[in-house]
Amino acid sequence: MSAFQDTMVITQRQLRLLTRVPEVLxxxxxxxxxxxxxxxxxFGGSIDTGQPGGYVQLLMPGIFVQTxxxxxxxxxxxxxxxxxxxxxxxxxxxxISQSALVVGRTLGDSLLNIVVLFAMGITGWLVGWRPxxxxxxxFLGFAFLLGFGYALSWIGAFVGxxxxxxxxxxxxxxxxxxxxxxxxxxxxxxxxxPRPLQYFAEWNPVSTMVAACRELFGLENQFGATAGSFPSxxxxxxxxxxxxxxxxxxxxxxxxxxxxxxx
Amino acid sequence: xxxxxxxxxxxxxxxxNVKALDHLSLDVEEGTVLSVLGPNGAGKTTTVRIxxxxxxxxxxxxxxxxxxxxxxxDKVREVIGLSGQYAAVDEILTGYDNLVMFGRLYHLGKKxxxxxxxxxxxxxxxxxxxxxxxxxxxGGMRRRLDLAAxxxxxxxxxxxxxxxxxxxxRGRQEMWGVIQELVKGGVTLLLTTQYLEEADQLADEIxxxxxxxxxxxxxxxxxxxQVGGERLEVVVESQHVAKTLEIVEKISGHSASLDEGLRLIxxxxxxxxxxxxxxxxxxxxxxxxxxxxxxxxxxxDDVFLALTGHVAExxxxxxxxxxxxxxxxx
Numbered sequence: 058m059s060a061f062q063d064t065m066v067i068t069q070r071q072l073r074l075l076t077r078v079p080e081v082l083x084x085x086x087x088x089x090x091x092x093x094x095x096x097x098x099x100f101g102g103s104i105d106t107g108q109p110g111g112y113v114q115l116l117m118p119g120i121f122v123q124t125x126x127x128x129x130x131x132x133x134x135x136x137x138x139x140x141x142x143x144x145x146x147x148x149x150x151x152x153i154s155q156s157a158l159v160v161g162r163t164l165g166d167s168l169l170n171i172v173v174l175f176a177m178g179i180t181g182w183l184v185g186w187r188p189x190x191x192x193x194x195x196f197l198g199f200a201f202l203l204g205f206g207y208a209l210s211w212i213g214a215f216v217g218x219x220x221x222x223x224x225x226x227x228x229x230x231x232x233x234x235x236x237x238x239x240x241x242x243x244x245x246x247x248x249x250x251p252r253p254l255q256y257f258a259e260w261n262p263v264s265t266m267v268a269a270c271r272e273l274f275g276l277e278n279q280f281g282a283t284a285g286s287f288p289s290x291x292x293x294x295x296x297x298x299x300x301x302x303x304x305x306x307x308x309x310x311x312x313x314x315x316x317x318x319x320x
Numbered sequence: 321x322x323x324x325x326x327x328x329x330x331x332x333x334x335x336x337n338v339k340a341l342d343h344l345s346l347d348v349e350e351g352t353v354l355s356v357l358g359p360n361g362a363g364k365t366t367t368v369r370i371x372x373x374x375x376x377x378x379x380x381x382x383x384x385x386x387x388x389x390x391x392x393x394d395k396v397r398e399v400i401g402l403s404g405q406y407a408a409v410d411e412i413l414t415g416y417d418n419l420v421m422f423g424r425l426y427h428l429g430k431k432x433x434x435x436x437x438x439x440x441x442x443x444x445x446x447x448x449x450x451x452x453x454x455x456x457x458x459g460g461m462r463r464r465l466d467l468a469a470x471x472x473x474x475x476x477x478x479x480x481x482x483x484x485x486x487x488x489x490r491g492r493q494e495m496w497g498v499i500q501e502l503v504k505g506g507v508t509l510l511l512t513t514q515y516l517e518e519a520d521q522l523a524d525e526i527x528x529x530x531x532x533x534x535x536x537x538x539x540x541x542x543x544x545x546q547v548g549g550e551r552l553e554v555v556v557e558s559q560h561v562a563k564t565l566e567i568v569e570k571i572s573g574h575s576a577s578l579d580e581g582l583r584l585i586x587x588x589x590x591x592x593x594x595x596x597x598x599x600x601x602x603x604x605x606x607x608x609x610x611x612x613x614x615x616x617x618x619x620x621d622d623v624f625l626a627l628t629g630h631v632a633e634x635x636x637x638x639x640x641x642x643x644x645x646x647x648x649x650x
Binding site: 062070077078143147151 | 369372373374394397398400402404405406408409410411412413414417421424425426427453469
């Protein structure tokens with residue numbers, strides 16, 4: 058009970074930070090909106106998707122997944138900053154649940170994702186995105202996105218608590234998220250990639266997430282060399298397995314790291 | 321009763337290559353202030369981190385308010401307050417927000433947390449700045465807020481790790497005032513410092529540590545006596561220097577030193593004020609008017625020098641050089 062309360066206090070702290078520095082919320086929303094518009098109008102004209110509704114239908118799931126993937130960097134730098142300023146020490150000297158700080162932080166970051174995804178969805182709608190999977194499936198798609206963001210947030214927690222230097226954190230976060238989001242089906246079909254990369258891309262959790270969302274939003278997925286493989290046939294299940302795996306590894310690792318954090 | 325006991329603590333870093341604590345033992349009597357005094361890298365922060373459950377020692381035992389720090393860290397956290405070298409408060413939040421948040425984390429009810437926050441803000445003269453983000457605070461204000469945060473539930477034992485490091489003289493004075501108030505209230509306090517003056521001002525007892533070991537302990541008076549007795553100092557006009565030197569040496573029975581620039585003659589004395597009186601009398605008989613005269617007790621700087629063979633500040637500079645070198649290598 059008190060563990061839950063402690064966690065809520067930490068999450069509240071993060072929401073309060075957003076009200077104190079509204080720029081954070083503003084820019085974490087503007088950036089993905091900008092991506093939507095740029096990709097929609099820069100690549101949209103030249104990529105022939107062969108699907109009704111044009112590139113924006115393929116793009117939106119990709120850009121949604123990319124955005125929630127960046128939660129990793131957000132959680133990582135938030136915790137690294139707390140470490141640097143000695144705040145982690147203070148929290149650790151309090152009689153609170155040993156996981157409250159990290160759980161509260163990851164939950165707070167997920168709440169931010171809700172706002173950001175909502176703003177992106179509206180923008181997408183305005184530029185022609187029309188999911189056709191039915192209200193329930195669309196809702197399920199967003200639930201998947203939040204779940205994926207939450208799981209990655211735990212990798213971020215581990216990175217943030219492990220880093221010796223604040224600046225390293227951002228580099229590491231980008232080293233993890235960039236290849237994952239671009240070596241995938243998020244922005245362009247994988248069919249044009251060299252064969253080995255196609256395999257990597259199809260197993261890439263970002264791809265399975267994108268494929269899962271496309272399915273839920275009522276699109277047909279396209280596969281090249283890997284057509285018929287397990288992840289391409291079952292993107293929803295594969296994505297769920299990935300989320301569970303990531304959490305199973307990184308929740309205990311991060312909590313352990315927090316307990317032993319030497320700030 | 322002892323409120324804090326550290327028994328034979330050993331802590332090494334870097335796979336045993338760096339010995340932070342080398343069989344360190346100390347204790348603090350309930351309701352008193354112990355100052356752990358030592359240069360940078362002596363093991364002060366490591367000691368505090370172990371006692372406040374942030375770090376596990378390699379070996380040794382420690383209890384705080386009778387609770388085992390290693391076996392029962394959760395219980396220890398309920399009875400301690402910790403204020404570290406860095407003001408560990410959320411910079412973006414206001415002072416009020418911070419105190420309410422920490423109050424909630426100490427499991428005060430919402431109303432109670434608010435009441436306590438206002439009480440503490442008042443007590444530490446931060447009421448006016450309550451609704452401003454911490455990043456607008458001066459260094460001294462941050463430290464006071466940090467201290468306030470560690471006092472939310474009236475801890476049985478308070479740990480202050482270098483509470484004035486990095487503050488300007490005014491901030492330091494303010495902080496001392498605040499700590500002296502606390503001490504009057506009867507808190508058990510373990511305070512680390514590298515300022516000898518600070519230990520002298522605030523502590524009932526001082527433990528001098530160097531290289532992870534306690535090398536001396538006692539009250540400030542006892543430590544000063546360990547270094548030796550008092551020194552007699554006389555300043556006279558230049559034409560009387562030679563004669564005065566002779567008088568001082570005769571009375572003290574020791575050879576006297578002379579600082580020609582200051583025209584200051586000094587000599588160790590064992591009879592204290594009696595010697596002072598005799599010297600004044602002899603000078604009067606010789607028709608010499610002393611410009612300044614006095615008995616000086618050794619400063620804690622002298623104590624440190626005598627105990628460790630090096631001055632606190634020198635060691636610090638040396639370490640800064642080393643760490644710079646390490647950085648350059650990287």
